[in-house]
Amino acid sequence: xxxxxxxxxxxxxxxxxxxxALLYTICRYTDLKDVCLIEKxxxxxxxxxxxxxxxxxxxxxxxxxxxxxxxxxSVKQMADMVKNYLEDEKKRNPDKKIFHRxxxxxxxxxxxxxxxxxxxxLVFRDLFPDLQxxxxxxxxxxxxxxxxxxxxxxxxxxxxxxxxxxxxFRELCHSFTDNAKALNNKAEVYFNTQLESIKRDGNSWSVxxxxxxxxxxxxxxxxGAHSLLIAKSLGYGKNLSLLSxxxxxxxxxxxxxxxxxxxxxxxxPFAAIHGDPEVHDETITRFGPTAKPIFRLERHSMKxxxxxxKTFGLGISxxxxxxxxxFDRVLFGYVFLNFLYDLPIIGKRLFLKEVKKIIPTMxxxxxxxxxxxxxxxxxxxxxxxxxxxxxxxxxxGDNIVFNITPSPGASTCLGNAYNDTRLIMDFLGNRFSFxxxxxxxxxxx
Numbered sequence: 001x002x003x004x005x006x007x008x009x010x011x012x013x014x015x016x017x018x019x020x021a022l023l024y025t026i027c028r029y030t031d032l033k034d035v036c037l038i039e040k041x042x043x044x045x046x047x048x049x050x051x052x053x054x055x056x057x058x059x060x061x062x063x064x065x066x067x068x069x070x071x072x073x074s075v076k077q078m079a080d081m082v083k084n085y086l087e088d089e090k091k092r093n094p095d096k097k098i099f100h101r102x103x104x105x106x107x108x109x110x111x112x113x114x115x116x117x118x119x120x121x122l123v124f125r126d127l128f129p130d131l132q133x134x135x136x137x138x139x140x141x142x143x144x145x146x147x148x149x150x151x152x153x154x155x156x157x158x159x160x161x162x163x164x165x166x167x168x169f170r171e172l173c174h175s176f177t178d179n180a181k182a183l184n185n186k187a188e189v190y191f192n193t194q195l196e197s198i199k200r201d202g203n204s205w206s207v208x209x210x211x212x213x214x215x216x217x218x219x220x221x222x223x224g225a226h227s228l229l230i231a232k233s234l235g236y237g238k239n240l241s242l243l244s245x246x247x248x249x250x251x252x253x254x255x256x257x258x259x260x261x262x263x264x265x266x267x268x269p270f271a272a273i274h275g276d277p278e279v280h281d282e283t284i285t286r287f288g289p290t291a292k293p294i295f296r297l298e299r300h301s302m303k304x305x306x307x308x309x310k311t312f313g314l315g316i317s318x319x320x321x322x323x324x325x326x327f328d329r330v331l332f333g334y335v336f337l338n339f340l341y342d343l344p345i346i347g348k349r350l351f352l353k354e355v356k357k358i359i360p361t362m363x364x365x366x367x368x369x370x371x372x373x374x375x376x377x378x379x380x381x382x383x384x385x386x387x388x389x390x391x392x393x394x395x396x397g398d399n400i401v402f403n404i405t406p407s408p409g410a411s412t413c414l415g416n417a418y419n420d421t422r423l424i425m426d427f428l429g430n431r432f433s434f435x436x437x438x439x440x441x442x443x444x445x
Contacts, residue, residue, distance in 0.1 A: 011216035015039030045170030053375025078415025102258035104164025247289025
């Protein structure tokens, strides 16, 4: 059945982990029944939620060294919601393989980085009671390949936690949606349904799709980079542009028992290269991601080149902002090096130097390019301040919300759903109820 000329109270645009988390929250914790989700592809989670397009990591802020204590506090609360959902889902459906749990550490190499981790531990240990500061002997016991072949006089330290969740966020999309539809048999999900235009029509939004027109009182757009494109078509977010950063990965036979991160570069919102077990094949270790700008809204779709430039804006202001950001000394060096990683012959050799910080004995022949892997994260550029906006971005309008979610968007999807649900209740004049106490009891333990 197509959504031709249907009327809904709520329309969600986008079937990734952010959109499906909202669908689940609405169906589980509110009495709002006339709900619809549209997805332009044939299935859920085929863009940035797909395991091959992201680092498969549930971020808490414990080992992400570019997080302040304030940022980590916020992220942890929302990531805990996803963790609690995953653990409860495992109890209900033990045969579903949505995630695996490993140890997780951030590695400091050399005296300067090791001392930095010791200072960080003192600040973060109260927020993360299970966090441990460990030295070379303990690192060798947990991750022997990290110590093997390392100079004997090289100081190393690590912050270790048992909560290393490797998640197939696409499978999480399906879990959210299956549970939502079981709870609310009026909830509709339409695939291969592309939003073409949207306009205000009295007290509702009229959404034109390739399958017909949908009318909805409230619209929540959770379409990643496309969210800003849709917002701009309605006059929202005119002072914003996007810097699309594409990440690539390399793989090797298993050399790590869990997740091992390296120290992130200050001032940058991008993860440093790290090693993770592949979510559905622990015999493979994945290293990455690299990060380089691309002029597309989706990594694997050339059709989105034109959409990128529409979103970016062709005026002088976004160009000045982009040049100022890219030619920042720290960012320019980072982007230039990551550009080199994708070059033939020398790229793999340069990347090997970074991997050897984690696995000193790694050889060039051990690494393989993970072909077809790597997604795009939409990094917001503020053309007023001429700076990158760190973290998630949300634009709120007249009964409409646009979620533009760079990392850690998947980790905070239920926290984002909580916030959007409160907005939806407010938009509808509180004529429906949101069981906030039940949400918090189930997911904030």
